[in-house]
């Protein structure tokens with residue numbers, strides 16, 4: 001989708017990190033904005049940071065793990081703007097720790113937000129986009145962790161591998177339906193955003209992995225050391241949308257680890273540990 005001006009962008013996870021930077025870039029591209037997040041204060045800050053107070057914007061409180069919240073988001077989007085052209089299924093959280101100490105509460109929380117949040121976004125928006133006709137584009141935020149399998153992050157990796165394969169299937173299905181809806185899957189490596197602190201937003205009463213603090217500290221160190229900023233990732237993402245790119249990998253170095261994983265599979269080897277050193 002090359003021409004963005006005047007079109008409607010819907011961004012989940014718009015209160016922080018990539019979502020906030022995408023909102024700023026889409027506003028600079030003269031798009032109308034629908035911002036969605038469960039963090040209302042953070043969304044208000046995003047609105048304040050937009051390049052002009054005159055950007056048409058709708059901010060909706062939304063928990064992406066709840067299908068009815070995405071349905072409400074779509075209804076409010078069409079009520080306000082009559083269309084949606086660019087959907088960023090971006091909201092996400094991270095929990096780290098070994099597979100066997102990750103609690104069932106954590107498995108449910110992470111999969112409900114990171115994977116089912118994307119599913120709910122697609123189920124509420126794609127049928128309406130198909131009915132509206134014309135060009136549209138869906139960007140699902142996965143992660144480099146959706147393409148490789150670093151140790152200590154199985155729940156996060158499962159959710160993000162799910163988002164990658166879901167995006168590939170969606171791409172094929174939309175081509176078969178001869179629709180003009182494009183798809184991209186965003187797979188960044190570590191970037192310094194709020195993600196390393198998502199532990200603090202756990203649903204009340206959620207049993208935590210006893211090792212999660214130690215692993216969360218490693219994630220915090222790794223994100224702090226990230227070479228690209230959230231603004232860089234947002235810029236590369238929008239360039240990818242304009243260029244019609246499917247896989248958007250802002251960190252090129254990750255391709256070596258992906259290649260190693262693919263060779264392990266094709267050559268019947270045990271998996272090579274490509275976990276980045278914090």
Ligand SMILES: NC(=O)c1ccc[n+]([C@@H]2O[C@H](COP(=O)([O-])OP(=O)(O)OC[C@H]3O[C@@H](n4cnc5c(N)ncnc54)[C@H](O)[C@@H]3O)[C@@H](O)[C@H]2O)c1
Nearest residue numbers: 013015016017018038063064091092143190191193194195
């Ligand atoms: N920062 C990284 O290193 C990195 C790397 C790869 C992928 N990602 C992915 O990028 C996406 C954006 O994360 P970020 O790095 O900008 O982190 P962030 O914490 O800065 O932003 C995530 C946003 O999602 C929102 N959110 C969390 N749970 C939600 C829910 N249930 N409903 C609605 N909103 C919810 C948060 O309130 C927050 O505003 C996530 O999907 C994350 O997994 C991040």
